[in-house]
Amino acid sequence: AQTVTQSQPEMSVQEAETVTLSCTYDTSESDYYLFWYKQPPSRQMILVIRQEAYxxxxxxxxxxxxxxxxxxxxFSLKISDSQLGDAAMYFCAYRSPINNDMRFGAGTRLTVKP
Amino acid sequence: DAGITQSPRYKITETGRQVTLMCHQTWSHSYMFWYRQDLGHGLRLIYYSAAADITDKGEVPDGYVVSRSKTENFPLTLESATRSQTSVYFCASKPFLENLYNEQFFGPGTRLTVL
Structure with a gap:
C-alpha cells in the first residue's frame, strides 16, 4: 500500500516570508494524483493545490x-508571502487512479508569526 | 443547505454503546467516504461507497458498519463503541465522472469521544 510521509510535525514562518513543507510518498504506480489540504482550527478540510503525476x-x-x-x-508545498490566515495543519495526500483509497500524511502544523 | 453535512458535530458516548454518525450530501455524488483523524496518523479511510448499496472497506474498517440505501446519505455506525474509536470523523464525497483531479469534498467533521 502507498504511504505518505510528512517529516515536519511543526513549522514556523514570519509573516510575508516563504516556507516550504515537505512530503514524500512511496508507490509503485506510474500515474497517480497528489494533493495538499489545509485544515484550519475550524477542522474543515480545504483543498490547496493538486498535481497529476504525468x-x-x-x-x-x-x-x-x-x-x-x-x-x-x-511533493513539497511552497507558500510565498505568508499570511496570518495560512496558519493551519497541512496534509499531503496521495490517490491511486485504480481505487478510491486516498492516503494522507500525518500533517504539518504551520504557525505564522506577525 | 447545499453541500455535505455531518451530524452530530460533537458526540460523547460510553464504551459498549451503539453510535451512528450521519453524513448527507446534496450534490448527488456517487462516491462517499468515511475517514477518521487521529494525532500522528492524518486521515485514514474507514469505508467508502461507489453508489447506493455498494460499499467497500478502507484501511481501518474494524468496529464500524456502513450502509447506503440512498445516494445522498452514508451513515457510519459503531456497533459497540470502544475508547480507541475516540476520534474526529470526516465524511467526503466525489462525483462518479472523474474530474481532472479527482477532488474529494469534505464535510465539517464529527468529534466523537468514547468514555
Missing amino acids: KQQNATENRFSVNFQKAAKS
Whole structure:
C-alpha cells in the first residue's frame, strides 16, 4: 500500500516570508494524483493545490506552488508571502487512479508569526 | 443547505454503546467516504461507497458498519463503541465522472469521544 510521509510535525514562518513543507510518498504506480489540504482550527478540510503525476509542470495556485520530483517521490508545498490566515495543519495526500483509497500524511502544523 | 453535512458535530458516548454518525450530501455524488483523524496518523479511510448499496472497506474498517440505501446519505455506525474509536470523523464525497483531479469534498467533521 502507498504511504505518505510528512517529516515536519511543526513549522514556523514570519509573516510575508516563504516556507516550504515537505512530503514524500512511496508507490509503485506510474500515474497517480497528489494533493495538499489545509485544515484550519475550524477542522474543515480545504483543498490547496493538486498535481497529476504525468504532468511535469509544477502546479501553482496564487501564493501556493509545489515542487514535484517524481523520481525522488517528493511533493513539497511552497507558500510565498505568508499570511496570518495560512496558519493551519497541512496534509499531503496521495490517490491511486485504480481505487478510491486516498492516503494522507500525518500533517504539518504551520504557525505564522506577525 | 447545499453541500455535505455531518451530524452530530460533537458526540460523547460510553464504551459498549451503539453510535451512528450521519453524513448527507446534496450534490448527488456517487462516491462517499468515511475517514477518521487521529494525532500522528492524518486521515485514514474507514469505508467508502461507489453508489447506493455498494460499499467497500478502507484501511481501518474494524468496529464500524456502513450502509447506503440512498445516494445522498452514508451513515457510519459503531456497533459497540470502544475508547480507541475516540476520534474526529470526516465524511467526503466525489462525483462518479472523474474530474481532472479527482477532488474529494469534505464535510465539517464529527468529534466523537468514547468514555
